[in-house]
């Protein structure tokens with residue numbers, strides 16, 4: 001039964017994304033997260049980590065218009081997106097990324113979003129560990145240096161034994177930390193989203 005529900009959910013969001021011209025059904029995850037946590041308010045600069053094929057960029061533009069500056073980063077290319085969009089093709093696990101981002105932004109970001117994932121191995125502990133490594137790199141090399149004080153960070157995480165540790169760690173840096181799973185995320189997927197609001201800048 002749950003397989004049937006998941007397949008149907010996948011089909012519904014897939015068909016909707018085709019109709020509404022989003023590059024993937026992932027767009028609805030971001031839109032649903034924002035509906036609940038309102039992190040797209042009062043923002044003018046966004047970094048979208050692991051942005052390919054670009055549906056989160058499109059989703060932000062659908063709410064904020066095309067003038068908002070979005071810097072997308074991915075190890076894979078994306079087809080250009082009209083508007084104030086910059087793209088950096090780079091591996092986020094390389095510390096060199098910090099040097100690459102600086103010259104591309106006029107100021108620090110109000111919001112950093114991250115939807116990174118690699119091909120899963122099927123070995124659940126390994127997949128969780130790899131995912132955590134991506135989050136750690138995103139946080140060290142991009143969020144810490146480029147998020148404004150009081151800015152927000154939204155990231156995909158995999159459900160695993162260390163969710164409480166992640167929460168504890170992020171609570172050192174943000175006033176508000178929650179885990180959530182949007183409706184558009186399949187029940188069979190281990191992904192969840194970490195919502196961190198109001199960055200406490202520790203110099």
Ligand SMILES: C[S@@+](CC[C@H](N)C(=O)[O-])C[C@H]1O[C@@H](n2cnc3c(N)ncnc32)[C@H](O)[C@@H]1O
Nearest residue numbers: 026050052053054055056075091092115116117
């Ligand atoms: C689920 S997709 C992101 C979908 C995107 N949010 C959208 O709405 O179109 C995950 C992305 O993570 C990227 N990725 C995985 N590991 C990466 C790494 N080490 N550096 C940069 N990008 C990476 C993949 O290339 C892939 O495009």
